[in-house]
Amino acid sequence: MTDTTNATGVLGAPVDRRDGAVKTSGRATYSTDVDVEGIVHAALAHATVARGRITVLDVEAAARVPGVLAVLTYRDRPAMRRPGRLNPLNLASLAPGVSSGYLLDDEVHYDGEPIAVVVAESLEAAHEAAALVRAEYEAAPDPVVDFxxxxxxxxxxxxxxxxxxxxxxxxxxxxxxxxxxxxxxxxxxxxxxxHNALEPHGCTVVWTGSGRDAQVTVWDGSQNVDWVKRHLARTFGLAPGQVRVISEHVGGAFGGRTMVWAHTVLAALAARETGRPVRLQLTREGVYRTVGxxxxxxxxxxxxxxxxxxxxxxxxxxxxxxxxxxxxxxxxxxxxxxxxxxxxxxxxxxxxxxxxxxxxxxxxxxxxxxxxxxxxxxxxxxxxxxxxxxxxxxxxxxxxxxxxxxxxxxxxxxxxxxxxxxxxxxxxxxxxxxxxxxxxxxxxxxxxxxxxxxxWQFPAHLRLSVAATGTVTLECAFHELGMGAPTAVAQLVADRLDVPLPAVEVRYGDTSLPTGPGAGGSGQSASIAASVDVASRRLVATLDRLGRRTDGGAFGDGRSAHERYTEIVRRSGRDEVTVELGPRSGLAATWSGLRDTVKLMRDQRRWLxxxxxxxxxxxxxxxxxxxxxxxxxxxxxxxxxxxxxxxxxxxxxxxxxxxxxxxxxxxxxxxxxxxxxxxxxxxxxxxxxxxxxxxxxxxxxxxxxxxxxxxxxxxxxxxxxxxxxxxxxxxxxxxxxxxxxxxxxxxxxxxxxxxx
The missing domain is CATH 3.30.365.10 (Aldehyde oxidase/xanthine dehydrogenase, molybdopterin binding domain)
Structure with a gap:
């Protein structure tokens, strides 16, 4: 197991959160705050029976509301795949909140299930139109609802x-x-x-191109951006690399943003079908109806x-x-x-x-x-x-x-x-x-x-680098749900590399970065710590080898580790020296994920x-x-x-x-x-x-x-x-x-x- 010493004193220190000023001043950008040109708004209409089939679905009144661009239902036969089967060896298979998908047929599985998504030029028009969607049902006579x-x-x-x-x-x-x-x-x-997080569930989606050239960018408050990416890719028949999910700030989660729910899938559908950037923010009631x-x-x-x-x-x-x-x-x-x-x-x-x-x-x-x-x-x-x-x-x-x-x-x-x-x-x-x-x-x-x-401990891939300017950068698609994770991760890096905390920059919450662990099971910090420890050792070894080649490693003049690292990078003529943990795509990534899962299983069998x-x-x-x-x-x-x-x-x-x-x-x-x-x-x-x-x-x-x-x-x-x-x-x-x-x-x- 890794060294648990704390020689630098930075671990455990009551450091102020790096994002504190941004959040308390209202400058933090959440999933529905993104400024995108041409943005339109979506709203959901919900089923009002626990189980049955839709016999009448009247959207004409909704379509006539000024500013409405589309009213999408199962009758439009949206090209989406149903969620796949659960695979215990593939944690991403846990991503879908429901196994039935959305708007794929006339069947209703629970009260509140979305039966239509309305897209309009304004938020008010979208909600007005959603309220005008009229449905009649052949309801099951005895739904099982009394626990x-x-x-x-x-x-x-x-x-x-x-x-x-x-x-x-x-x-x-x-x-x-x-x-x-x-x-x-x-x-x-x-x-x-x-769940009643301060920020209701919502997302912003931009879809460009089509077919193999399609690219989807989703700003979504999530506890597992990798799951969102993989689920959307499967749902819409895309390669994972065609989907980018960004989740820089999340206004509370507590488990409620672990899976992928209707608002994310249907916002992506609406953006694809209308060709416009779409924002879908659930109402408080909408969260209760569609998020478990x-x-x-x-x-x-x-x-x-x-x-x-x-x-x-x-x-x-x-x-x-x-x-x-x-x-x-x-x-x-x-x-x-x-x-x-x-x-x-x-x-x-x-x-x-x-x-x-x-x-x-x-x-x-x-x-x-x-x-x-x-x-x-x-x-x-x-x-x-x-x-x-x-x-x-x-x-x-x-x-x-x-x-x-x-x-x-x-x-x-x-x-x-x-x-x-x-x-x-x-x-x-x-x-x-x-x-x-x-x-x-x-x-x-x-x-x-x-x-x-x-x-718990999960796989965590990351990229760690030291620049000639002295900046130490950690890149990993982990999550900040309000608990100060970027500050804690910066402390981990500063401790492992013995560098000043202000020199450490942390980039997170974006699937364009190396895949991070989900923020669940109280395991995100330990998971990242394991990888930071390994990457730090590799980076120091790389710098030592580079230092010996550039000047014989002669740094016996009392310089700090940070000064030594910076000088080595500068003398090498490089902009930065980087190490990366974890393959990012292809069979290597699949095999790495399977290996990490087996390792987790073995560890669970041995220790409590x-x-x-x-x-x-x-x-x-x-x-x-x-x-x-x-x-x-x-x-x-x-x-x-x-x-x-x-x-x-x-x-x-x-x-x-x-x-x-x-x-x-x-x-x-x-x-x-x-x-x-x-x-x-x-x-x-x-x-x-x-x-x-x-x-x-x-x-x-x-x-x-x-x-x-x-x-x-x-x-x-x-x-x-x-x-x-x-x-x-x-x-x-x-x-x-x-x-x-x-x-x-x-x-x-x-x-x-x-x-x-």
Whole structure:
């Protein structure tokens, strides 16, 4: 594994974000801000049934709106290919959000599916015309849209070759549960949720030429520009080199921009058919109708223990949903697979196919809602045994190997995280009994939970160069979603080459650059770090050889490494010296991708790598109204090597805020008769606002993981894991009410009248 030393001191420094001034001043260019001559606008019309066929599609009124250039439907027979089959060895095959494509026939697969795209000279005309598209349907009589009614009929799931565990077992867990002195057996329910990034999904597309001479440029807010490029190339019968995707700034993503959805495909179609540059910006409602979110879940967690608190049984099963034309099982039980040891364990995942928009990844998919159930059940067991909730966790955390598969942890510092967090929080003063703390009309409670998220690493190609001017340039098509990635990557380069940070320039977010990793699974930083480390070594070796040829390598005059590199390039007569990792096209690129995938699979079989931590919070509950306020939060996290203390802490705080939303406010309401989302806007779908968020104290352990690139584990998602349970556990401590369904509403918190 790579060297994890930090001799330069630049790694971990709280460096200000390089794009901070551009974003706060409004000068950052997002996907629909691009100034293109002759731009026209597109808008979508949506289906209003969950499943069926279109029998009447009247676009005449829409076509008559002044300024309308085209109304495209399936009747125009657009030349587009359907998405291909999923290939676990080709990660780009995961790109399409739906497997059915768009506007390819008269079939409707979910409420909200696009049935027409309108192109007009103005945004207002496009939306006016889209509202005038009239459709009639032969609707299926019994669409499958009520998740609780069908959840029990799901099919058992197995993981892909690359992926987190969806099940596992050892011993007879049901028998151990039945024989235990202390046991908990509870059902936990979490709702579907939708992404609400600051920037709604949108793109700008310019299409020039045709056939082999066609070139398509797409400005798209994306978490994986390479997937967008490859999916569009396949859809429109182009070579990947004919498609360029640019994604310099993205106004939030959280998983919602991982796959390729309708707006991107249909904007490209509209630009091709009209011969005009097209901009398509989804409305908030349009995002809900066409971009998948988190799957709901029904989970059973059953735990048992002896009087000493040692677990004798751990059962965790999850019922989830997918769409009939896409989606996949989330790793809801994966934390139970890896966190706590029990004498007997049984885990499993069932997935039911429904006539709904396919689910897709949403920050810590599976772990966010899975830890709510697991960590709530552990608190229930702590109450039964009379142990402090954190002490119960200490006694059961798997010490060095996975409790089911026996894989060795690359490092395991959860106990240290709890030591740091409990000391900072003052947990020793917590009374054991609920309803023991009060401040006037407020009932006060303290809750805790374990945070846990697996660490991932993906292939990352890049180009690294030193110029005669002294500039060091890193080029890689990675992504900036708002977390300060270019700043962190510049710190990586400055550290590996021992050059001043201001000398480093980073170019990213463009498929014309070497292929970068997707920004998902909290793996982008570690993936880039691995390649930066290799490229830096190669570049230094190249410069050393060049230096020996030009002057015998005589630089013993106290010059810095940066001065030495610059002088070597200058004396060689070159403008720059460059190394590049990764083939860019052809069979070499395909073989490289396959080799990287196999390497990832082997690594997963050997090691269990994860970011982890301790979540502690305080809540106050109004004894009369049930109003809940989260008033204090302290967390300590092992995310491996910290690249930038400021941006890493910000990432963690963002996850905690999202966890507060998961616990208290967020739920997508689906009509159980028709499958229509009933609250598709920020007016009715409630996310935390400033008044809902307490001071969040973040402690980063900063211990490099010896089995990850430069010791990095990842910070993007661990902050939301365990957060929902910490809030629920604090509410129980404040009120004595155990809540097992999210979001936690007033009626669930208030004591129920006797006999109700």
């Amino acid at each position: 609780p009614a069908v959840a029990a009929g799901g099919a058992p799931q197995r993981p892909m070759p690359i992926g987190p565990p969806l099940g596992g077992s050892k011993g007879d867990a049901e028998a151990a549960l039945a024989q235990a002195a202390h046991r908990v057996d509870a059902t936990f329910v979490t709702p579907p949720q939708n 979110g988190r799957s709901p879940s029904i989970q059973r967690v059953a735990l048992s223990a002896g009087d000493d608190g040692r677990l004798t049984a751990l059962i965790h099963t999850a019922q989830l949903r997918k769409g009939a034309v896409g989606g996949a099982a989330e790793q809801v039980v994966s934390c139970s697979h890896d966190l706590y040891d029990a004498s007997a364990m049984r885990l499993g995942t069932q997935l039911v196919s429904m006539d709904l928009l396919p689910n897709q990844v949403m920050r810590a998919p599976g772990e966010a809602n899975g830890t709510f159930a697991l960590e709530s059940a552990l608190d229930m067991l702590a109450a039964s045994t009379g142990l402090d909730p954190i002490e119960l966790r200490r006694r059961n955390l798997a010490p060095s190997r996975g409790p089911i598969d026996g894989k060795e942890f690359s490092q395991r510092r959860i106990l240290e995280a709890f030591d740091v967090a409990t000391s900072a929080f003052g947990w020793a003063d917590r009374p054991v009994a609920p309803r023991s703390m009060r401040d006037g009309r407020w009932l006060v409670g303290w809750g805790a939970a374990t945070a846990f998220h697996p660490a 790598k994860a970011a982890a931590g301790a979540q502690l919070c305080e809540v106050r509950v109004d004894a009369d109204t049930g109003e809940v306020r989260v008033t204090r939060w302290v967390g300590a996290y092992d995310i491996g090597r910290v690249i930038n203390a400021k941006t890493a802490a910000s990432q963690i705080r963002g996850g905690v805020v999202m966890g507060i939303g998961l616990a208290l406010t967020e739920a997508t309401l689906v009509d159980p008769r028709r499958g229509r989302i009933m609250n598709p806007s920020l007016t009715e779908y409630h996310v935390p606002v400033h008044a809902d968020v307490p001071p969040i104290e973040v402690h980063l352990l900063d211990h490099p993981d010896p089995q990850t690139p430069l010791g990095i584990l990842g910070a993007g998602e661990v902050g939301i894991t365990g957060a929902g349970a910490a809030v629920a556990n604090a509410i129980w401590h404040a009120t004595g009410s155990r809540v097992t369904e999210l979001p936690i509403t007033l009626d669930a918190v208030l004591p129920r009248p006797a006999g109700s």
